[in-house]
Amino acid sequence: MNLAAGERTYTLRRAVAADIRPIVALPAADQLGATREGADGDDWTAYEHAFAAIDADPAHLLLAVTAPPGGEVVGTMQLSFLPGSPRRDPGPARLSAPEPRRASVAVNRARSSSRA
Numbered sequence: 127m128n129l130a131a132g133e134r135t136y137t138l139r140r141a142v143a144a145d146i147r148p149i150v151a152l153p154a155a156d157q158l159g160a161t162r163e164g165a166d167g168d169d170w171t172a173y174e175h176a177f178a179a180i181d182a183d184p185a186h187l188l189l190a191v192t193a194p195p196g197g198e199v200v201g202t203m204q205l206s207f208l209p210g211s212p213r214r215d216p217g218p219a220r221l222s223a224p225e226p227r228r229a230s231v232a233v234n235r236a237r238s239s240s241r242a
Contacts, residue, residue, distance in 0.1 A: 134193065139201065141181070141190040146173050148199035149190070180204070
């Protein structure tokens with residue numbers, strides 16, 4: 127799916143495991159996130175587990191936002207489907223959309239909860 131914003135067009139697609147490093151790099155490149163984000167050495171296990179949990183859960187859809195040229199990951203969006211009522215109401219959905227190049231809330235939240 128393409129999204130036009132001003133002069134640029136971004137592509138929204140389901141995130142895949144190969145996106146883990148670029149997604150983690152988003153907050154790590156930010157002044158505040160630089161000291162908090164990133165794998166310890168080459169250990170990406172926590173991020174891989176967090177991604178796998180989100181990807182396997184049908185109530186969550188993690189999207190990678192990419193920009194031309196080359197399809198570089200510049201942001202993320204997470205769509206979470208919340209439980210509905212017993213009257214077959216499908217329930218609401220919540221969209222988390224951090225600013226491009228700022229944060230990847232979905233992976234960071236899942237990473238934190240996987241440590242608990």
